Amino acid sequence: MDDADCPIDPYVSCYLNGPLSSKSPNTRFRYSNELLFALQYFYENKIDLPTRVALGEFISQKEYMQFYDKCCLNKDSRDAGSNIKIFRINDKHLRNVIVANQQGMAKVSNETLEGRIRRLRSFLNWLFEQFHGAYGIDGESKERFARLIAKIKLDEDSCGGNEGREVRGIEESVIPDEVFLKLLEITMPSSPNNPFKGARVRNYLIVHLLAFSGIRRGALAKLKISDFNFYGTFDQVSIYRSGNEPTDPRAEKPNQKTKAHLATINKSLMSDVKFYIDHIRADFVRSQYHDFLLISENDSKGSAGLPLSLKSINTVFQKISAVLGFHIHPHMLRHKWNEIFDKQGERVGVNPVLLEDIRKYAMGWSQDSTMNRVYNDKRLALKARELSLAYQNSLDQKK
Structure with missing residues (x-):
């Protein structure tokens, strides 16, 4: 926005509030940052993307490759050679080694690189459709644009998504067991170590629903009283996407990112939810005007009784992190849930193929999703080590 609160570029605003409007707040925020990275780069190089696409000039292969090189580096990284100009280094080989090392240190993850170039491709495609979709364009320009998009898509696919450069220790846990147990203990309302004065x-x-169900922060924030099945087995919670919720007054409306499913929590936690609804939430007048489970209990801004914001959930975890001496955020509990799920599945002897199908359902992924590989790699690495050591031990015995 400019000083008059008007959009600096109406095409950018229309893109963010059009094709991306149905995405979750976190996804929209990430996509916006990716697009901002591209727009800032081309603005600094005096390239106006909407104007280029409108005129049918687009960007050249050279201009795209220069952008790709910039995408590989951290936002704050400068020209690698500029940091060594103050030194008098006569050995060209040594100077090249220093530059190469600086570039390596500044490289971003494959996932970040993929997101940046994918956002450029998506925005260019959208602009092309706005300017030329209904009116057409000459064959030569259309072919040039198709070649450019094909090049970007090829680079995008070569990034490998979540397959980063880092090789993590297979014994590492996203949250060490001792920290996880302490987390569960200090957040008990009766715990003498509880860091909260109120709420x-x-x-x-907040903590226990995330830890025991494996749902995301957005799904938690949008949970309604009616989503809890206080009947039958007394342990089921409905998780689903709801689109634009008219009763939600929050500016940043949370939502479930993946498909609908039932999450399971134990009866004790279910009873605690019921207690909160009947004896705490009911005392706040504004809570009567909506069905969302979690509410603000602080009235410093006149928000008591209103649905709890995503930022407030983050604040809860920031305070917990300070007490634990270990940085923890809501999504880490989803990873921890998967670690525990693997151990329990192996303990009771569930078939590995069935285990992955169960995981996909519990996480809300479609059956053809490959997201389970992110959580499955650690278990496979442990099995690979176990079999490799067994093989080597057998050879040692033969010797």
Whole structure:
């Protein structure tokens, strides 16, 4: 926005509030940052993307490759050679080694690189459709644009998505067991180590619902009282996408990112949810006007009784992190859930193929999703080590 609160570029605003409007807040925020990275780069190089596409000039292969090189580096990284100009280094080989090392240190993850170039491709495609979709364009320009998009897509596919450069220790846990147990203990409302003066029951439910169901922060924030099945087995919670929720007054409306499913929590936690609804939440007048489970209990801004914001959930975890001496955020509990899920599945002897199908359902992924590989790699690495050591031991015995 400019000083008059008007969009600097209406095409960018239309793109963010059009094709991306149905995405979750976190996804929209990430996509916006990716697009901002591209726009800032081309603005600094005096390239106006909407104007280029409107005129049918687009960007050249050279201009794209220069952008790709920039995408590989951290936002704050400068020209690798500029950092060594103050030194008098006569050995050209040594100077090249220093430059190469600086570039390596500044490289971003494959996932970040893929996101940046994918956002450029998506924005260019959208602009092309706005300017030329209904009116057509000459064959030569259309072919040039198709070659450019094909090049970007090829680079995008070669990034490998979540397959980063880092090789993590297979014994490492996203949250060490001792830290996880301490987390569960200090968030109990009756714990003498509880770091919260108020809203203890609500904050306990935030942590324990995430830890025991494996759902995302957005799904938690949009949970309604009616989503809890306080009947039958008394352990089921409905998780689903709801689109634009008219009763939600929050500016940043949370939502479930993946498909609908039932999450399971134990009866004790279910009873605690019921207690919170009947004896704490009911005391706030504004809570009567909506069905969302978690509410603000602080009235400093007149928000008591209103649905709890995503930022407030983050604040809860920031305070917990300070007490634990270990940085923890909501999504880490989803990873921890998967670690525990693997151990329990192996303990009871569930068939590995069935285990992955169960995981996909519990996480809300479609059956053809490959997201389970992110959580499955650690278990496979442990099995690979076990079999490799067994093979080597057998050879040692033969010797």
